[in-house]
Amino acid sequence: MAGGRGAFNSRFVAVMALAGSAIGLGNIWRFPYMVGQHGGAAFILVYIVCSLFISLPVFFAEGILGKSTRLGTFGALKKTAPKWRWAGYMGVLAAFVITSYYSVVGGWSLDYFVRSLSGGFRGLSFADSAGVFSDMTSSTVEVLAGFVIFLGLSALIVLAGVDKGIGAFSKVMMPLLFVMIVVIVVHSLSLPGARDGLDYLLKPDFSKLDGPAIAAALGQSFFSLSLGVGCVLTYSSYVKEGENLMATGLWTALFDTVFALLAGFAVMPAVFSVQGLEPGAGPSLVFETLPVVFSRMNPVVPVIFFLAVLVAALTSSISMFEEVAAWLIDEKGVSRKKAVLLVFLAALGLGSVCALVPRVFSACDFATSNIFMTLGALVFVLVVGWMMPKPAARKELSSGGVFFDIIWFFLKWVCPVAIVAIMVTNLL
Numbered sequence: 159m160a161g162g163r164g165a166f167n168s169r170f171v172a173v174m175a176l177a178g179s180a181i182g183l184g185n186i187w188r189f190p191y192m193v194g195q196h197g198g199a200a201f202i203l204v205y206i207v208c209s210l211f212i213s214l215p216v217f218f219a220e221g222i223l224g225k226s227t228r229l230g231t232f233g234a235l236k237k238t239a240p241k242w243r244w245a246g247y248m249g250v251l252a253a254f255v256i257t258s259y260y261s262v263v264g265g266w267s268l269d270y271f272v273r274s275l276s277g278g279f280r281g282l283s284f285a286d287s288a289g290v291f292s293d294m295t296s297s298t299v300e301v302l303a304g305f306v307i308f309l310g311l312s313a314l315i316v317l318a319g320v321d322k323g324i325g326a327f328s329k330v331m332m333p334l335l336f337v338m339i340v341v342i343v344v345h346s347l348s349l350p351g352a353r354d355g356l357d358y359l360l361k362p363d364f365s366k367l368d369g370p371a372i373a374a375a376l377g378q379s380f381f382s383l384s385l386g387v388g389c390v391l392t393y394s395s396y397v398k399e400g401e402n403l404m405a406t407g408l409w410t411a412l413f414d415t416v417f418a419l420l421a422g423f424a425v426m427p428a429v430f431s432v433q434g435l436e437p438g439a440g441p442s443l444v445f446e447t448l449p450v451v452f453s454r455m456n457p458v459v460p461v462i463f464f465l466a467v468l469v470a471a472l473t474s475s476i477s478m479f480e481e482v483a484a485w486l487i488d489e490k491g492v493s494r495k496k497a498v499l500l501v502f503l504a505a506l507g508l509g510s511v512c513a514l515v516p517r518v519f520s521a522c523d524f525a526t527s528n529i530f531m532t533l534g535a536l537v538f539v540l541v542v543g544w545m546m547p548k549p550a551a552r553k554e555l556s557s558g559g560v561f562f563d564i565i566w567f568f569l570k571w572v573c574p575v576a577i578v579a580i581m582v583t584n585l586l
């Protein structure tokens with residue numbers, strides 16, 4: 159069975175695919191503006207603590223479910239805890255919704271990459287830059303074209319299969335992505351005013367750390383590690399039998415966090431280098447603020463930057479796409495080709511609406527990150543922590559020792575309480 163579903167043929171490929179899923183728009187686009195809105199270094203500190211003690215156990219819960227059942231999200235829950243299989247539908251649905259609106263932002267980055275190729279940011283002022291963004295988002299043809307091409311690229315990679323498509327693409331692109339972001343960081347740090355950006359990222363201001371900021375840090379950590387909808391579960395169902403899932407998870411989280419910090423170091427010093435630009439600009443930070451910074455730089459810089467955004471977005475979108483396709487393949491018995499086509503067409507529908515109606519876009523983002531992902535994560539830790547025998551979980555993680563006992567304690571007791579607390583904070 160496992161062979162027929164495809165597999166990642168080495169630890170390196172598995173880690174690159176999982177890191178590919180994790181590292182995406184969440185790191186380059188969302189993380190810097192969240193840091194900007196919630197007080198800089200203090201937010202980063204909370205983010206790292208949340209990632210270690212809450213997100214990592216959730217990651218392991220998903221990994222255990224996927225690896226032990228060798229099925230996608232719905233099948234894994236049905237097999238392990240039949241009463242909770244509704245959460246499997248919810249996970250697949252959430253992955254589908256995220257694929258749709260995520261591909262819209264993927265389309266924007268494609269658009270910006272093409273613009274940067276033709277030197278489109280030269281001599282741009284801040285007012286013009288806001289104009290570029292709103293012109294793009296209000297041009298139906300432009301937004302739809304970017305979105306459709308991006309979604310089509312994701313479909314092609316998933317169509318090529320788990321190993322030859324997803325594995326091969328991630329294995330080549332992820333190392334390149336690190337090189338690209340490091341080049342940008344080095345450049346950003348050499349700008350005048352970079353020190354202020356660094357201070358902002360490194361000196362904590364605890365006065366802004368309220369309940370919502372902490373909830374946002376955990377939400378960001380879940381989003382960044384692709385948790386709560388079953389992406390990690392699905393990818394884990396493709397790892398090799400003897401794979402040490404503990405090590406795979408630790409590497410993935412490490413790469414993801416390092417990359418988010420690098421993105422912060424790429425973006426913030428650049429923002430601070432131009433007077434009058436705001437680190438707390440919010441979602442428009444990368445698409446409005448940065449082009450102004452880029453307008454004064456060597457034109458190669460924005461090309462590398464937006465290529466990095468595009469690649470990072472693609473390696474993530476394929477993980478959600480694959481999850482939905484895997485559900486069709488495992489549960490409905492359709493071929494990969496047909497599954498990919500169906501997901502593509504459905505996402506084309508919802509994504510087009512997201513692309514054209516901002517309120518639908520925000521509603522999709524809000525529902526997935528504040529409700530589906532947290533609820534999904536809660537189900538995963540409850541099912542593994544309370545319905546699976548501890549030795550079976552230990553075997554799947556391939557980890558003995560006290561480290562597992564610590565993870566288990568957090569998974570079973572701390573995660574459920576923390577997740578419920580965050581859900582309440584988010585909905586109040």
Ligand code: TRP
Nearest residue numbers: 180182183184185381382384474
């Ligand atoms: N983690 C990706 C990012 O940071 C996005 C992503 C992929 C995701 N799969 C997910 C987010 C599943 C939530 C759930 O951009």
